[in-house]
Amino acid sequence: xxxxxxxxxxxxxxxxVHITFxxxxxxxxxxxxxxxxxxxxLWSMIFIVALFACVVxxxxxxxxxxxxxxxxVESITLLPIGGVASMEDMPRKPHEEALMAIVGPLTSLAIAxxxxxxxxxxxxPGPVAYDHRPxxxxxxxxxxxxxGFNLLPAFPMDGGRVLRAILAHYMDHVRATNxxxxxxxxxxxxxxxxxxFLLNMNIWLVLIAVFIFLGAGQEGQQVRTQAVLEGIxxxxxxxxxxxxxxxxxxxxxxxAYATQxxxxxxxxxxxxxIVGIVTRQDLLNGLHHLGxxxxxxxxxxxxxCQVPPDANMADVYRRIAQGGCNVILVRExxxxxGIVTPESFRDQLIxxxxxxxxxxx
Ligand code: ZN
Numbered sequence: 001x002x003x004x005x006x007x008x009x010x011x012x013x014x015x016x017v018h019i020t021f022x023x024x025x026x027x028x029x030x031x032x033x034x035x036x037x038x039x040x041x042l043w044s045m046i047f048i049v050a051l052f053a054c055v056v057x058x059x060x061x062x063x064x065x066x067x068x069x070x071x072x073v074e075s076i077t078l079l080p081i082g083g084v085a086s087m088e089d090m091p092r093k094p095h096e097e098a099l100m101a102i103v104g105p106l107t108s109l110a111i112a113x114x115x116x117x118x119x120x121x122x123x124x125p126g127p128v129a130y131d132h133r134p135x136x137x138x139x140x141x142x143x144x145x146x147x148g149f150n151l152l153p154a155f156p157m158d159g160g161r162v163l164r165a166i167l168a169h170y171m172d173h174v175r176a177t178n179x180x181x182x183x184x185x186x187x188x189x190x191x192x193x194x195x196x197f198l199l200n201m202n203i204w205l206v207l208i209a210v211f212i213f214l215g216a217g218q219e220g221q222q223v224r225t226q227a228v229l230e231g232i233x234x235x236x237x238x239x240x241x242x243x244x245x246x247x248x249x250x251x252x253x254x255x256a257y258a259t260q261x262x263x264x265x266x267x268x269x270x271x272x273x274i275v276g277i278v279t280r281q282d283l284l285n286g287l288h289h290l291g292x293x294x295x296x297x298x299x300x301x302x303x304x305c306q307v308p309p310d311a312n313m314a315d316v317y318r319r320i321a322q323g324g325c326n327v328i329l330v331r332e333x334x335x336x337x338g339i340v341t342p343e344s345f346r347d348q349l350i351x352x353x354x355x356x357x358x359x360x361x
Pocket of ligand 1: 058059062105150
Protein backbone atom coordinates (compact mmCIF):
# COMPACT_ATOMS: atom_id res chain seq x y z
CA UNK A 1 0.00 0.00 0.00
CA UNK A 2 1.36 3.41 -0.93
CA UNK A 3 2.35 5.87 1.79
CA UNK A 4 3.35 3.34 4.41
CA UNK A 5 6.62 2.81 6.26
CA UNK A 6 7.98 -0.54 7.37
CA UNK A 7 8.68 -0.53 11.12
CA UNK A 8 9.88 -4.09 11.47
CA UNK A 9 9.18 -7.75 10.89
CA UNK A 10 7.41 -10.25 13.10
CA UNK A 11 7.96 -13.93 12.28
CA UNK A 12 9.07 -12.91 8.81
CA UNK A 13 6.01 -10.75 8.09
CA UNK A 14 6.76 -7.06 7.42
CA UNK A 15 4.77 -4.74 9.69
CA UNK A 16 4.04 -1.38 8.12
CA VAL A 17 2.51 1.82 9.41
CA HIS A 18 0.51 4.02 7.08
CA ILE A 19 1.45 7.68 7.19
CA THR A 20 -2.12 8.61 8.16
CA PHE A 21 -1.73 6.47 11.28
CA UNK A 22 1.34 8.49 12.33
CA UNK A 23 -0.66 11.66 11.73
CA UNK A 24 -3.38 10.24 13.98
CA UNK A 25 -0.88 9.56 16.81
CA UNK A 26 0.50 13.09 16.47
CA UNK A 27 -3.02 14.53 16.43
CA UNK A 28 -4.04 12.61 19.55
CA UNK A 29 -0.87 13.77 21.30
CA UNK A 30 -1.57 17.36 20.31
CA UNK A 31 -5.23 17.18 21.37
CA UNK A 32 -4.14 15.73 24.75
CA UNK A 33 -1.57 18.49 25.19
CA UNK A 34 -4.12 21.22 24.53
CA UNK A 35 -6.76 19.63 26.77
CA UNK A 36 -4.65 18.58 29.76
CA UNK A 37 -0.95 19.22 29.37
CA UNK A 38 2.04 16.94 28.72
CA UNK A 39 1.04 14.05 31.01
CA UNK A 40 -2.33 13.70 29.33
CA UNK A 41 -0.72 13.88 25.90
CA LEU A 42 1.77 11.17 26.87
CA TRP A 43 -0.92 8.88 28.30
CA SER A 44 -3.08 9.22 25.17
CA MET A 45 -0.17 8.44 22.90
CA ILE A 46 0.90 5.41 24.97
CA PHE A 47 -2.69 4.21 24.85
CA ILE A 48 -3.02 4.49 21.08
CA VAL A 49 0.33 2.80 20.44
CA ALA A 50 -0.49 -0.03 22.88
CA LEU A 51 -3.89 -0.41 21.25
CA PHE A 52 -2.33 -0.78 17.84
CA ALA A 53 0.13 -3.33 19.18
CA CYS A 54 -2.98 -5.34 20.12
CA VAL A 55 -4.30 -4.84 16.57
CA VAL A 56 -1.00 -6.14 15.17
CA UNK A 57 -1.39 -9.30 17.28
CA UNK A 58 -4.94 -9.70 15.96
CA UNK A 59 -3.76 -9.42 12.33
CA UNK A 60 -0.76 -11.63 13.06
CA UNK A 61 -3.04 -14.43 14.20
CA UNK A 62 -4.96 -14.27 10.87
CA UNK A 63 -1.65 -14.22 9.01
CA UNK A 64 -0.15 -17.21 10.80
CA UNK A 65 -3.21 -19.38 10.20
CA UNK A 66 -3.31 -18.30 6.53
CA UNK A 67 0.39 -19.09 6.21
CA UNK A 68 -0.11 -22.54 7.70
CA UNK A 69 -2.48 -23.19 4.77
CA UNK A 70 0.20 -22.16 2.30
CA UNK A 71 -1.01 -18.58 1.65
CA UNK A 72 1.80 -16.05 1.34
CA VAL A 73 1.28 -13.04 3.63
CA GLU A 74 2.83 -9.90 2.12
CA SER A 75 2.52 -7.50 5.04
CA ILE A 76 0.48 -6.19 7.93
CA THR A 77 -0.33 -2.48 7.63
CA LEU A 78 -1.70 -0.27 10.37
CA LEU A 79 -4.27 2.28 9.24
CA PRO A 80 -6.13 4.75 11.48
CA ILE A 81 -9.23 2.54 11.23
CA GLY A 82 -7.42 -0.70 12.10
CA GLY A 83 -5.01 -3.23 10.71
CA VAL A 84 -4.97 -4.93 7.33
CA ALA A 85 -3.11 -8.14 6.54
CA SER A 86 -2.42 -8.28 2.79
CA MET A 87 -2.39 -11.80 1.49
CA GLU A 88 -1.61 -13.06 -1.93
CA ASP A 89 -4.69 -15.22 -1.88
CA MET A 90 -7.28 -16.50 0.57
CA PRO A 91 -7.50 -20.02 1.91
CA ARG A 92 -9.99 -21.66 -0.45
CA LYS A 93 -11.54 -24.38 1.67
CA PRO A 94 -14.45 -23.01 3.74
CA HIS A 95 -13.24 -24.50 7.03
CA GLU A 96 -9.78 -23.01 6.47
CA GLU A 97 -11.21 -19.57 5.83
CA ALA A 98 -13.50 -19.85 8.85
CA LEU A 99 -10.59 -20.78 11.10
CA MET A 100 -8.41 -18.00 9.67
CA ALA A 101 -11.20 -15.48 10.33
CA ILE A 102 -12.18 -16.59 13.82
CA VAL A 103 -8.67 -16.57 15.33
CA GLY A 104 -8.59 -12.75 15.06
CA PRO A 105 -11.47 -12.02 17.46
CA LEU A 106 -10.31 -14.91 19.66
CA THR A 107 -6.86 -13.32 19.88
CA SER A 108 -8.40 -9.97 20.87
CA LEU A 109 -10.43 -11.74 23.56
CA ALA A 110 -7.32 -13.57 24.78
CA ILE A 111 -5.47 -10.24 25.06
CA ALA A 112 -8.44 -8.82 27.01
CA UNK A 113 -8.30 -11.87 29.31
CA UNK A 114 -4.56 -11.43 29.90
CA UNK A 115 -5.09 -7.72 30.67
CA UNK A 116 -7.87 -8.64 33.09
CA UNK A 117 -5.50 -10.95 34.95
CA UNK A 118 -2.76 -8.30 35.07
CA UNK A 119 -5.11 -5.52 36.23
CA UNK A 120 -7.47 -7.37 38.56
CA UNK A 121 -5.64 -10.46 39.77
CA UNK A 122 -2.08 -9.17 39.89
CA UNK A 123 -3.39 -5.68 40.77
CA UNK A 124 -1.20 -3.89 38.28
CA PRO A 125 -3.60 -1.65 36.33
CA GLY A 126 -0.88 0.26 34.47
CA PRO A 127 -0.33 4.02 34.31
CA VAL A 128 -3.42 5.92 35.38
CA ALA A 129 -4.85 8.53 33.06
CA TYR A 130 -5.86 12.13 33.68
CA ASP A 131 -9.37 11.00 34.63
CA HIS A 132 -8.19 8.09 36.82
CA ARG A 133 -8.76 5.48 34.15
CA PRO A 134 -6.03 2.83 34.27
CA UNK A 135 -4.36 1.96 30.97
CA UNK A 136 -4.72 -1.83 31.14
CA UNK A 137 -8.41 -1.66 32.03
CA UNK A 138 -9.08 0.70 29.13
CA UNK A 139 -7.11 -1.54 26.79
CA UNK A 140 -8.98 -4.59 28.02
CA UNK A 141 -12.38 -3.08 27.20
CA UNK A 142 -11.15 -1.81 23.85
CA UNK A 143 -10.00 -5.32 22.92
CA UNK A 144 -13.41 -6.70 23.90
CA UNK A 145 -14.96 -4.08 21.60
CA UNK A 146 -12.60 -4.98 18.75
CA UNK A 147 -13.53 -8.65 19.13
CA GLY A 148 -17.24 -7.84 19.21
CA PHE A 149 -17.10 -5.48 16.26
CA ASN A 150 -15.14 -7.95 14.14
CA LEU A 151 -17.64 -10.68 14.90
CA LEU A 152 -20.46 -8.73 13.20
CA PRO A 153 -21.57 -10.87 10.26
CA ALA A 154 -20.57 -8.04 7.91
CA PHE A 155 -18.27 -9.22 5.11
CA PRO A 156 -15.28 -8.53 4.83
CA MET A 157 -15.11 -8.38 8.64
CA ASP A 158 -14.07 -11.59 10.35
CA GLY A 159 -17.64 -12.51 11.27
CA GLY A 160 -18.68 -12.04 7.62
CA ARG A 161 -15.96 -14.46 6.52
CA VAL A 162 -17.14 -17.06 9.00
CA LEU A 163 -20.67 -16.54 7.67
CA ARG A 164 -19.52 -17.03 4.08
CA ALA A 165 -17.68 -20.19 5.03
CA ILE A 166 -20.86 -21.55 6.65
CA LEU A 167 -22.97 -20.58 3.61
CA ALA A 168 -20.38 -22.18 1.31
CA HIS A 169 -21.21 -25.54 2.85
CA TYR A 170 -24.71 -25.29 1.41
CA MET A 171 -24.13 -23.50 -1.92
CA ASP A 172 -21.32 -22.60 -4.31
CA HIS A 173 -18.60 -20.14 -3.39
CA VAL A 174 -19.86 -17.31 -5.62
CA ARG A 175 -23.41 -17.39 -4.30
CA ALA A 176 -22.19 -17.61 -0.70
CA THR A 177 -19.97 -14.60 -1.36
CA ASN A 178 -22.79 -12.61 -2.98
CA UNK A 179 -25.03 -13.12 0.05
CA UNK A 180 -22.22 -12.25 2.47
CA UNK A 181 -21.37 -9.13 0.42
CA UNK A 182 -25.00 -7.91 0.45
CA UNK A 183 -25.24 -8.45 4.20
CA UNK A 184 -21.90 -6.69 4.71
CA UNK A 185 -23.02 -3.71 2.67
CA UNK A 186 -26.35 -3.60 4.49
CA UNK A 187 -24.50 -3.53 7.81
CA UNK A 188 -22.18 -0.82 6.49
CA UNK A 189 -25.15 1.40 5.64
CA UNK A 190 -26.62 0.80 9.11
CA UNK A 191 -23.29 1.57 10.80
CA UNK A 192 -22.95 4.79 8.80
CA UNK A 193 -26.52 5.86 9.64
CA UNK A 194 -25.96 5.08 13.32
CA UNK A 195 -22.71 7.07 13.20
CA UNK A 196 -24.43 10.07 11.62
CA PHE A 197 -27.78 10.18 13.44
CA LEU A 198 -27.42 8.29 16.73
CA LEU A 199 -23.84 9.16 17.61
CA ASN A 200 -23.87 12.78 16.56
CA MET A 201 -21.85 12.52 13.33
CA ASN A 202 -19.18 10.09 14.52
CA ILE A 203 -16.74 10.42 11.62
CA TRP A 204 -14.81 7.31 12.73
CA LEU A 205 -17.80 5.03 12.39
CA VAL A 206 -18.69 6.56 9.04
CA LEU A 207 -15.14 5.92 7.78
CA ILE A 208 -15.25 2.33 8.97
CA ALA A 209 -18.64 1.89 7.27
CA VAL A 210 -17.26 3.22 3.97
CA PHE A 211 -14.30 0.88 4.31
CA ILE A 212 -16.59 -2.13 4.89
CA PHE A 213 -18.90 -1.16 2.03
CA LEU A 214 -16.12 -0.74 -0.53
CA GLY A 215 -14.11 -3.70 0.76
CA ALA A 216 -17.12 -6.02 0.51
CA GLY A 217 -17.91 -4.89 -3.04
CA GLN A 218 -14.32 -5.27 -4.16
CA GLU A 219 -13.91 -8.75 -2.76
CA GLY A 220 -17.23 -9.84 -4.21
CA GLN A 221 -16.04 -8.66 -7.62
CA GLN A 222 -12.76 -10.56 -7.23
CA VAL A 223 -14.53 -13.79 -6.37
CA ARG A 224 -16.88 -13.47 -9.37
CA THR A 225 -13.96 -12.72 -11.70
CA GLN A 226 -12.01 -15.65 -10.36
CA ALA A 227 -14.96 -18.00 -10.81
CA VAL A 228 -15.40 -16.95 -14.45
CA LEU A 229 -11.70 -17.34 -15.17
CA GLU A 230 -11.47 -20.74 -13.49
CA GLY A 231 -14.01 -22.06 -15.95
CA ILE A 232 -11.93 -21.06 -18.98
CA UNK A 233 -8.69 -22.63 -20.21
CA UNK A 234 -5.79 -20.76 -21.78
CA UNK A 235 -6.47 -22.72 -24.99
CA UNK A 236 -10.00 -21.28 -25.14
CA UNK A 237 -9.04 -17.71 -24.30
CA UNK A 238 -5.84 -17.37 -26.30
CA UNK A 239 -5.47 -15.22 -29.37
CA UNK A 240 -4.69 -17.62 -32.22
CA UNK A 241 -3.89 -15.10 -34.91
CA UNK A 242 -1.16 -12.90 -33.62
CA UNK A 243 1.64 -10.96 -35.23
CA UNK A 244 5.29 -11.36 -34.35
CA UNK A 245 8.19 -8.96 -34.72
CA UNK A 246 11.66 -9.83 -35.94
CA UNK A 247 14.47 -9.42 -33.48
CA UNK A 248 16.55 -7.50 -35.98
CA UNK A 249 13.94 -5.02 -37.25
CA UNK A 250 14.69 -1.40 -36.51
CA UNK A 251 12.33 0.19 -33.97
CA UNK A 252 10.94 2.68 -36.47
CA UNK A 253 9.77 -0.13 -38.77
CA UNK A 254 8.48 -2.28 -35.90
CA UNK A 255 6.53 0.60 -34.40
CA ALA A 256 4.90 1.53 -37.70
CA TYR A 257 3.79 -2.08 -37.94
CA ALA A 258 2.77 -2.38 -34.29
CA THR A 259 0.47 0.63 -34.34
CA GLN A 260 -1.55 -0.66 -37.29
CA UNK A 261 -3.58 -3.30 -35.47
CA UNK A 262 -5.18 -3.92 -32.12
CA UNK A 263 -2.36 -6.05 -30.77
CA UNK A 264 -0.35 -4.41 -27.96
CA UNK A 265 2.14 -7.13 -27.11
CA UNK A 266 4.29 -9.01 -29.57
CA UNK A 267 6.35 -12.17 -29.41
CA UNK A 268 9.79 -11.48 -30.87
CA UNK A 269 11.19 -14.11 -33.21
CA UNK A 270 14.60 -15.04 -34.49
CA UNK A 271 14.11 -17.48 -37.33
CA UNK A 272 11.44 -19.87 -36.05
CA UNK A 273 12.03 -19.45 -32.34
CA ILE A 274 10.44 -16.97 -29.96
CA VAL A 275 13.25 -15.22 -28.12
CA GLY A 276 11.40 -12.49 -26.23
CA ILE A 277 8.35 -10.32 -25.80
CA VAL A 278 7.98 -6.65 -26.62
CA THR A 279 5.08 -4.33 -25.86
CA ARG A 280 4.04 -1.32 -27.86
CA GLN A 281 5.12 0.79 -24.90
CA ASP A 282 8.61 -0.83 -24.93
CA LEU A 283 8.93 0.14 -28.59
CA LEU A 284 7.90 3.73 -27.88
CA ASN A 285 10.27 4.02 -24.92
CA GLY A 286 13.08 2.49 -26.96
CA LEU A 287 12.46 4.90 -29.81
CA HIS A 288 12.63 7.80 -27.38
CA HIS A 289 15.76 6.69 -25.51
CA LEU A 290 17.75 4.70 -28.07
CA GLY A 291 16.65 6.17 -31.39
CA UNK A 292 14.92 4.75 -34.47
CA UNK A 293 17.87 2.67 -35.70
CA UNK A 294 18.11 0.47 -32.60
CA UNK A 295 16.46 -2.94 -32.93
CA UNK A 296 13.56 -4.77 -31.36
CA UNK A 297 16.08 -7.17 -29.76
CA UNK A 298 17.51 -4.31 -27.72
CA UNK A 299 14.23 -3.36 -26.05
CA UNK A 300 12.51 -6.75 -25.67
CA UNK A 301 12.17 -8.72 -22.44
CA UNK A 302 13.75 -12.12 -22.67
CA UNK A 303 11.60 -13.53 -19.88
CA UNK A 304 9.15 -15.64 -21.88
CA CYS A 305 6.36 -17.25 -19.88
CA GLN A 306 4.55 -20.29 -21.23
CA VAL A 307 1.59 -22.40 -20.19
CA PRO A 308 -0.06 -25.52 -21.65
CA PRO A 309 -3.47 -25.02 -23.35
CA ASP A 310 -5.32 -26.66 -20.46
CA ALA A 311 -3.99 -24.20 -17.82
CA ASN A 312 -6.93 -22.37 -16.29
CA MET A 313 -7.17 -18.64 -16.81
CA ALA A 314 -7.36 -17.88 -13.07
CA ASP A 315 -3.82 -19.25 -12.70
CA VAL A 316 -2.63 -17.43 -15.81
CA TYR A 317 -4.16 -14.21 -14.40
CA ARG A 318 -2.28 -14.70 -11.13
CA ARG A 319 0.99 -15.09 -13.03
CA ILE A 320 0.43 -11.87 -14.94
CA ALA A 321 -0.72 -10.03 -11.81
CA GLN A 322 2.41 -11.08 -9.91
CA GLY A 323 4.47 -9.31 -12.56
CA GLY A 324 7.37 -10.68 -14.53
CA CYS A 325 5.38 -11.56 -17.63
CA ASN A 326 2.96 -9.41 -19.52
CA VAL A 327 2.24 -11.90 -22.26
CA ILE A 328 1.98 -15.64 -21.86
CA LEU A 329 2.60 -18.04 -24.71
CA VAL A 330 0.39 -21.08 -25.00
CA ARG A 331 2.61 -23.99 -25.98
CA GLU A 332 1.20 -27.17 -27.41
CA UNK A 333 3.99 -29.72 -27.78
CA UNK A 334 6.77 -27.88 -29.56
CA UNK A 335 4.67 -25.22 -31.19
CA UNK A 336 3.14 -22.00 -29.92
CA UNK A 337 -0.56 -22.10 -30.69
CA GLY A 338 -1.54 -18.72 -29.28
CA ILE A 339 -0.85 -15.93 -26.83
CA VAL A 340 -2.67 -14.63 -23.76
CA THR A 341 -2.35 -10.89 -23.08
CA PRO A 342 -3.88 -8.66 -20.37
CA GLU A 343 -6.63 -7.77 -22.87
CA SER A 344 -7.64 -11.44 -23.09
CA PHE A 345 -9.01 -11.30 -19.55
CA ARG A 346 -11.12 -8.26 -20.19
CA ASP A 347 -12.51 -9.86 -23.34
CA GLN A 348 -13.36 -13.07 -21.50
CA LEU A 349 -15.07 -11.19 -18.69
CA ILE A 350 -17.09 -9.10 -21.14
CA UNK A 351 -18.02 -12.22 -23.07
CA UNK A 352 -19.22 -13.95 -19.92
CA UNK A 353 -21.14 -10.95 -18.51
CA UNK A 354 -24.80 -11.70 -18.06
CA UNK A 355 -24.18 -15.44 -17.98
CA UNK A 356 -24.10 -17.31 -14.72
CA UNK A 357 -20.49 -18.00 -13.74
CA UNK A 358 -19.44 -21.63 -14.12
CA UNK A 359 -19.79 -23.74 -11.01
CA UNK A 360 -16.50 -24.29 -9.25
CA UNK A 361 -15.60 -27.95 -9.56
ZN1 ZN B 1 -9.71 -9.68 12.07
